[in-house]
Amino acid sequence: MFDLIKTSWIPIRRRSGKKEIIRPSQIVENIETDPVVDFDWPRVDFQIASIEFLIGLLATTFPPATERKWRALWRTPPTPEDLEAAFNPMQKAFDLDGPGPRFLQDFEPLSSGIEPIERLLFEAPGDQTVKKNMDLLNHRNRVQRMGRPAAAMALYTMQSWAPSGGKGNRTGLRGGGPLITFVTPADRDTLWHRCWANVPLGTPPTEAELPKVFPWLAPTLTSEKNLEIQPELNAHPLQAWWGMPRRIRLNFEEQPDARCDITDERDDIQATGWCQRPYGCNYNLWAPRHPLTPTYRPGKDKELLFQHPQPGGIRYRHWLGLVVPTDTSFEAPAIRTWRNDRQPDLDDGETARPMDRFFAGGADFDNMKLRSFAESHFPLPxxxxxxxxxxxxxxxxxxxxxxxxxxxxxxxxxxxxxxxxxxxxxxxxxxxxxxxxxxxxxxxxxxxxxxxxxxxxxxxxxxxxxxxxxxxxxxxxxxxxxxxxxxxxxxxxxxxxxxxxxxxxxxxxxxxxxxxxxxxxxxxxxxxxxxxxxxxxxxxxx
Structure with a gap:
């Protein structure tokens, strides 16, 4: 059983340049001597999605109750044992391939045709492209198997960013290809501080609330009859981190000593395909519930919508609405909290902190077609x-x-x-x-x-x-x-x-x-x- 809490599966790089595969709780390991500074996936979408995953995990299991508590853990990070203790009560939601509920997969086995595993990747050619032999830039069969670490991150990225995918295949909780923004603190160049800077205040869910946080722990609330998943109504607000719009089940095969086509790491069990059924969770009215995604109002008296990357990438012209709010566009809650509360509190007026930075990125889609991955880093004066x-x-x-x-x-x-x-x-x-x-x-x-x-x-x-x-x-x-x-x-x-x-x-x-x-x-x-x-x-x- 591949448990995303207990298993070492996340590739990282330490300040010394050393590369390792770690458990989530190990992001604070050796933080004083050789801290973890970044992920080490070979794909930019996995890099971005991984920080969403870790921030979401911390926000769900280990949220600070007050800004004072947040500040204390900023200055004195927790130990790996502290994080393990926080993660353990929700461990059952993070089993990728076991006989019970599976991470971000439909509650029940699905009977449908098997999709090639590469189609969990946004750039993979679809059926019509393959049939017409038009896969000239992104060839078919480049990824025929994924080790479980890459499969977990591909699945998380798909469910979190899912674009339109044909009749009944729902988009992600924030729409297809949400814009992701977060603060990168300048004076604490560790993965822990980058994540912690963006974790909102909150309280962990109770045992009874877990199925409304992690929708795969219960039968899927399908949307054939246009049922909508809304915060407070039939979902916990923390489901913002764990949306599951697609009804997917991964297929795994034993392949002793096989190597993943993405990471080239060995894993005896490989994901080789996946089944999908239409009409998964249909999310509505979640803006501005996601802490990392800015929003906009398309017209007077209209509901807020999440922002998305646009052709041409993310430039300083997008500063209004991503960092500084306007009448119709609003920065992500994490950015607002940092600039209004946390950054001024850390600036004690005596110690000159270096200038923090701001990340904005994501997948730019034209309906279901991927145009590009956008990624920009800006200073935060x-x-x-x-x-x-x-x-x-x-x-x-x-x-x-x-x-x-x-x-x-x-x-x-x-x-x-x-x-x-x-x-x-x-x-x-x-x-x-x-x-x-x-x-x-x-x-x-x-x-x-x-x-x-x-x-x-x-x-x-x-x-x-x-x-x-x-x-x-x-x-x-x-x-x-x-x-x-x-x-x-x-x-x-x-x-x-x-x-x-x-x-x-x-x-x-x-x-x-x-x-x-x-x-x-x-x-x-x-x-x-x-x-x-x-x-x-x-x-x-x-």
């Missing part, structure tokens, strides 16, 4: 007092709003420079996507530079920060315009006129002479320039 932090957050809003406006103006003016007014050009076409992403690439380092400097002196540096940011936006926007819409000696006269007009329109925005330009200056609290003198009845931008 902080001010000395809550009042100053409010000023820093307001500055972040202004800088992002200004850069978004300039990015839109750049895209529109390059389009006008390259195409005639009547041309049908999709603004998400490759050229404009590359242009927009290059703009974010070039301005991102300066954004964080300005925000970091401003956080050190927010009461007096506002005007200088805004003026410097405006200068940076002008420089990058004009450089990119000239690169994407060059006027060369070989360019014909009509095209030169079109390019010149486009550049003038961009200048009118960057220097505050157009409607968008006035909005740009308002975002940055800059005085509008004097109106340009008229010449031949026409206003000209500087």
């Amino acid at each position: 902080r001010a000395a007092t809550p009042k100053d932090q409010h000023l820093v957050d307001d500055m972040a809003r202004r800088l992002v709003q200004a850069s978004t406006l300039v990015a839109d103006a750049l895209r529109s003016t390059v389009r006008a420079a390259l195409f005639s007014a009547g041309a049908t050009v999709k603004l998400d076409a490759s050229l404009f996507t590359c242009l927009r992403e290059e703009f974010w690439n070039r301005t991102e380092p300066t954004f964080f530079g300005h925000l970091t400097r401003y956080s050190q002196n927010p009461t007096t540096a506002q005007d200088q920060t805004c003026r410097d940011w405006l200068a940076d936006l002008r420089r990058v926007a004009l450089d990119l315009f000239d690169e994407y819409a060059p006027a060369t000696p070989d360019t014909d006269i009509q095209e030169c006129v079109q390019i010149g007009n486009g550049r003038r329109w961009l200048l009118s925005t960057l220097y505050g002479h157009s409607k968008d330009g006035k909005q740009l200056f308002e975002f940055l609290k800059q005085p509008l320039p004097p109106k340009a003198p008229k010449k031949n009845g026409t206003n000209h931008a500087s």
Whole structure:
């Protein structure tokens, strides 16, 4: 029996570089001398899902009752024995392959066709792709067996992030491919502190509550008749960590001395396939119950929804709604708790802590098709007092709003420079996507530079920060315009006129002479320039 609490199955790396396979409780082993600093899976989705798994395990079995208790365990971590004692009462929920309830698998054996084990991986080709021999980029049969450690993590990742999968195959509790965010503390570079920084306050569930926390401990609440699983109604709020939208049972085979096709580790029992039935748990009204996923409101009086990665990855333009809330987008509860409560408490005013960091990532899906795995790491600038932090957050809003406006103006003016007014050009076409992403690439380092400097002196540096940011936006926007819409000696006269007009329109925005330009200056609290003198009845931008 492969018990995810008692068995060593998680690949990790210690500060010394040593690699090991550990039990969950061993994340605090040797924390003073050679701590665990990261996971060591060969897949980025497993790396991200593993920290969700461990944070969820701690939040369920070992949550701090108060911020004071949280702080005590931050400064003096528990022992492996402490964690074992907390995990043991829920051990029965973490058996992967035994005769009783199985981790994240349907309560009863399923009778259905057997899927290849590789289809637990999001990039694996589906039936139609294989039948049409279209698996050119992601070939079939690359993964024909998984050792139980990889199978456990593949199953957890699928159930947690499940995209749409055909009729009756439900998406994850947070929808397909949720955006995952968490804090990475700078001064305690251990896996324990990274997990503990994001564990919310709470109390462990009682024995009677376990089936509503771990849905595989009871017959599945199927959704043929549109039954919804809602917090407090028919599920414990902690099920946010343990959603089971898919009715899956793994098939295991004895294969002495076999190696896993993902990790290359030996395991005498391999997962070679899985059965699935439709109409698993249909989750609704869980936003904002998951501590690691931000939310948004799609319209007035609409229910909150979870955010998801988008094409182009996660950049500083997403700062609003991921770190700083807006009227319609809201940071994850773990981020809010860290910035409002835990980070200020750890900053004692005497010891200068290094700057913490912020992770955002996940799987970007187009319905059931995986487009990419997104992964970004950002600094988290902080001010000395809550009042100053409010000023820093307001500055972040202004800088992002200004850069978004300039990015839109750049895209529109390059389009006008390259195409005639009547041309049908999709603004998400490759050229404009590359242009927009290059703009974010070039301005991102300066954004964080300005925000970091401003956080050190927010009461007096506002005007200088805004003026410097405006200068940076002008420089990058004009450089990119000239690169994407060059006027060369070989360019014909009509095209030169079109390019010149486009550049003038961009200048009118960057220097505050157009409607968008006035909005740009308002975002940055800059005085509008004097109106340009008229010449031949026409206003000209500087």
